[in-house]
Amino acid sequence: MLPLDxxxxxHGQSEENLADTMSRRGDRSFFTPEFGGRHSREYRxxxxxxxQSQIAGRWLRQNVPMPFDRFFVSDFIRAKETAAxxxxxxxxxxxxxxxxxxxxxxxxNSPGFGHxxxxxxxxxxxxxxxxxxxxxxxxxxxxxxxxxxxxGILAKLEKECQGHERVIxxxxxxxxxxxxxxxxxxxxxxxxxxNASKEPADRILNCQILWYSRCDNKTLDFDxxxxxxxxxxxxxxxVGDYGWRRINRHLCSDEELLAEVExxxxxxxx
Numbered sequence: 001m002l003p004l005d006x007x008x009x010x011h012g013q014s015e016e017n018l019a020d021t022m023s024r025r026g027d028r029s030f031f032t033p034e035f036g037g038r039h040s041r042e043y044r045x046x047x048x049x050x051x052q053s054q055i056a057g058r059w060l061r062q063n064v065p066m067p068f069d070r071f072f073v074s075d076f077i078r079a080k081e082t083a084a085x086x087x088x089x090x091x092x093x094x095x096x097x098x099x100x101x102x103x104x105x106x107x108x109n110s111p112g113f114g115h116x117x118x119x120x121x122x123x124x125x126x127x128x129x130x131x132x133x134x135x136x137x138x139x140x141x142x143x144x145x146x147x148x149x150x151x152g153i154l155a156k157l158e159k160e161c162q163g164h165e166r167v168i169x170x171x172x173x174x175x176x177x178x179x180x181x182x183x184x185x186x187x188x189x190x191x192x193x194x195n196a197s198k199e200p201a202d203r204i205l206n207c208q209i210l211w212y213s214r215c216d217n218k219t220l221d222f223d224x225x226x227x228x229x230x231x232x233x234x235x236x237x238x239v240g241d242y243g244w245r246r247i248n249r250h251l252c253s254d255e256e257l258l259a260e261v262e263x264x265x266x267x268x269x270x
Contacts, residue, residue, distance in 0.1 A: 001158060001161070001162070001163040001224070001225070002154070002157055002158055002161065002163075002214070002226070002227070003069070003070070003157065003161040003162065003163070003164075003165040003166060003167040004163060004164050004165060004166060004213065004214055004215065005064070005165075005166040005167070005211065005212065005213045005214075006157070006167050006169065006183075006211075006212040006213075006227070007060070007064060007068075007166070007167070007168045007169070007209060007210070007211045007212075008168075008169050008171065008176045008179060008180075008209070008210040008211075008212075009056060009060075009082070009086070009168065009169070009170045009171075009207065009208070009209050010170075010171065010172060010173050010176055010204055010205070010206060010207060010208045011045070011049070011053075011074075011076075011078040011079045011081070011082040011170065011171070011172060011206065011207070012045050012046075012048070012049030012050060012051075012052035012053040012056075012078070012081075012082050012085070012206050012207050012236070013045065013046050013048045013049035013052060013206045014043045014044065014045055014046065014049055014078040015030075015035070015043040015044055015045075015046060016040055016043045017046075017049070017206065018030065018046050018048075019031060019035065040076075040101070041075075041076045041077060041100070042077055043076075043077060043078055044077060044078060044081060045078055045081045045082065045085075049078070049081075049082070049206065049207075050081070050085055051236070052206055052207040052236035053081070053082045053085035053086055053207060053236070054085050054086075054087070055207070055235055055236040056082075056086060056207040056209060056235050056236050057085060057086030057087045057088060058235070059209070059233065059235035060086060060088065060168075060209070061087075061088065061089070064166065064211070065166065066088070066089050066090075067088065067089045067090035067091075068088060068090070068091075068166050068167060068168045069161075069162075069165035069166050069167060070094070070160075070161060070165060070167045070168075071083070071088070071091050071092055071093045071094060071167075071168055072093070072094050072096050072099060072167065072168070072169045072170070073093045073094070073095055073096070073099065073169070073170040073171070074095075074096065074097075074099035074100050074101070074170065074171040074172060074175070075095045075096065075097045075099070075100060076100055076101055076172065079099070079170050079171055079172065080093075080095065082170055082207070083170040086170070088168070096153075096156075098148065098152035098153050098156070099153060099169065099170075099171040099172075099175060100171075100172070100175070101171070101172035101173075101174060101175060102135075102139070102140050102142075102145050102172070102174035102175065102178075103135075103138075103139040103140045104135040104136075104139045104140070105134075105135050105136060105137035105138045105139035106135070106136045106137040130142065130191070130192055130195055131143055131188045131191045131192060132188070142174070142177070142178065142191055143188075145174060145175070145178040146178045146181050146182060148178070149175065149178035149179045149181075149182050150182050153169075153175075153179060154179065154182055154183070163214075163224070173204045173208075176204050176208070176210060177191070177194070177195075177204060180210060183212055183226075183227055183230075183247075184227075184230070184247050184249070185247075185249040185250075189260070200234070200240075200242075201232050201242040205234050205236075206236065207234065207235065207236040208232070208233070208234050209231075209232070209233040209234070209235065210230060210231070210232055211230065211231040211232075211233070212227040212229070212230050213227060213228070213229050213230075213231075214226065214227055214228060215228070215229070216228055216229050216244075216246065217229070217244060218244065227247060228246065228247055229244045229245065229246055229247060230244070230245055230247055231243060231244045231245070232245070
C-alpha cells in the first residue's frame, strides 16, 4: 500500500540550470571545458538553489505534520544537497539510484549540447514526439521513464511503506512528472499538455512540491488504494501555493475518443 502522504520535492537551482538559463539568453561563457567535463550527476546547487531549498524546508516544517516516517533522495549530487538543506527533523535519508533524473544521453554527458550543437541535436527531432521519442543519442523517453517510476519507485514504496506513513522524496523534474503521470492516471496527451503549459500550477520548478494524500482534507473522504488529492506548491519562488486539488481520473466516451482522433488528419483513405 502506498503511504498516507507522499511529498515530492524537486531539487533547487543547480549549476547546470543556471548555465542553461544564461545560454538561452545568449551567454555561453559558463560552458567551459572544466564545466563540461562532468556528467550532469555531479552538478552542485548554486547559492540561489541552496536558498530555495532552505525556504522549501521551512514551508514543509510549517505545513506538513512532522516528522516524516521515511526519507528518500536521488543519488544525484544536487538532490542530496537539496535534501540536506531542507533541514527536516529526524531526517535519515535513503539514497536511491532509481530516483535519478531522466537519462538524456548526450545532454547528460555533454552539458550545453543542445545549445552548443543545435544542428547535431536537430537531426533527432523529426519525427519527434515529446512523450515517446528518445533523446539525442538514446537514453530514456518519457514513456520509458514512467515505466521506471512505476516499477523502480512506486512499487518499492508500496512494498516497503505502511498505509499510515508520511514519506518525502527529493528528486528531479522529469522524475516527478513521471511519478505524477502514474499516480494521477495520466497519459500521452496529458504529458504533452502539461509540458507545454505556461500555467504555473502545471510546471515543476526548482524546489516545487507535490504533496499527494489518500485523504481529502475538505470532505474527509479516504481511499485505501490510491491518492485522491494533490497540492502543488512552489514556496521558493513567485508561484506560491495552489492549494489542494481533487484527482479526477477521466474515462473517455466513444464520442470523446473520436473527437481526439479527428485532431490527426488521415492521409490515406483507401
